[in-house]
Amino acid sequence: MKSNNFFRLITVMLIASLTAIAIKSCSLNQAVALKPFRVGLNSWAGYQIALYAKDAGLFSKHGLDVEFVKFINQQDNIRATMRGSQDASFVPLPEVMQVDTSDDKPVVVMVVDVSAGSDGIAARPDIKSVKDLKGKKVSAKFSTVSHLILLEALQANQIKPEEVEAIDVINERAVNMLKKGEISAATLWEPLMQSTANAVGGKVIFTTADVDSLVIDSLATRSSLVTTKQDELVRFMETWFDAIKAVETKPQEVFASVAKQLGMTTEAFAEDYKGLKKGDLAMNRRMFEGGRLQEAYQKTRELLLSDSRHGRDIRNDIEINGELVKKASNNWQGA
Structure with a gap:
């Protein structure tokens, strides 16, 4: 009888150990299985808040493995997105409007800042x-x-x-x-x-x-990716709202993180950033639900066409898609 009890105890302990190992293995696999997402950006202060998000582990918290690709020329940046070598671009609206024609349409899915003195x-x-x-x-x-x-x-x-x-x-x-x-x-x-x-x-x-400036910085992608990587886009936006909340609640921590990564002083980065309106929830609601972004798109087009010296074709097929940022904002508020 004692022998049977002993074997039962050993069996229970073995099952418990195997279960613990399996759970730990699943947790490790989940931690490793972050979804890759590549985003192009240049040195503009408004985009650099995303560097803080990566440094603070906010992207991984949302299940993303984000890689930032650095550009000097913004046309090279948005062109890389349209050609499929990266998933999205931090890029000004007028640059999106002047990218080369391709099979996919450019899609603006979020506003990250608006110039207000910078x-x-x-x-x-x-x-x-x-x-x-x-x-x-x-x-x-x-x-x-x-x-x-x-x-x-x-x-x-x-x-x-x-x-x-x-x-x-x-x-x-x-x-x-x-x-x-x-x-x-x-x-x-x-x-x-x-x-x-x-x-x-x-x-x-x-x-x-x-003025109510048309210098609007966006997160832009291509139409096909809105379907194939919709989940990643939404997660990226949720993380962005986390980062913007951090700017509002602990700006010195955010600016210090970004400044360290850029090799500049915290004060210098804060000075660069202060001339921008943040791309928070309220800003994105105004831009997408309030119709400001569509209006700005048309006004920008009219202004550029008024001066033929710009030398590029101005696209009239840009898609303004507010559905993903709406979904992200709903998820973020409910978190």
Whole structure:
């Protein structure tokens, strides 16, 4: 009898051990089985909040293994997404609108920030306002965000694009030209904008805070991926909302994490970020449910077409899809 009880005890202990091993194995497999997701981005401050999300383990918490692909040129970034070498891009709306034609349509699925002072025009001392730019030389790299910023400023001051001499150069070249007096103003973004105005003894005569800006940064993908990786997209957005909440509740921790990864000071990154409106739930509701993004898309198209110097075809087939961010926001609020 005692022998039978002994064997029963051994059997129970063995089953318990095997069960524990199986559970641990399942847990390890779940931890390893993160869904891969590749996202392109450049150095724009608004996108870098995602670096904090990765550093803090927020993506893995949502079941994602996110890889960020760094770009200098935003057309290279969105082109990589459209051609299938990555899943999505952090990219400005006007860049999405100018990407090469392909079988898939570009789809904007989330807004990550809107410029509200980070971009603008620095001018020499003799230029007191945007209205003084008539007949003057102003830098703006055609077919990029800086071109749109210039067009926004001109429209807000009832100046036609052809009434200024736009000089097609990148930021760094524009700064040198402004300092040498070769141009009267330069379309720039921080941290160059204010420091350049100070260096020439002039001032910033326009920023995106002066208007309800069309400089809208988005998460964009291709139409086929909305179907094939819908779950990953939604999880990515949920993680984004976690990160934005962290910006609101513990900004110093977020900025310190990002700054360390970028090799800059926390104060410098905080300064770069302060001129942006965050892509939180309220922002995305306004953009998608409120119709602002569709309106901005049409206005951006009209502005770019008003100045043929941009040199690219402006697509009219961009899809504005708010269903995924709506699903993500519902999941996130219920978490």
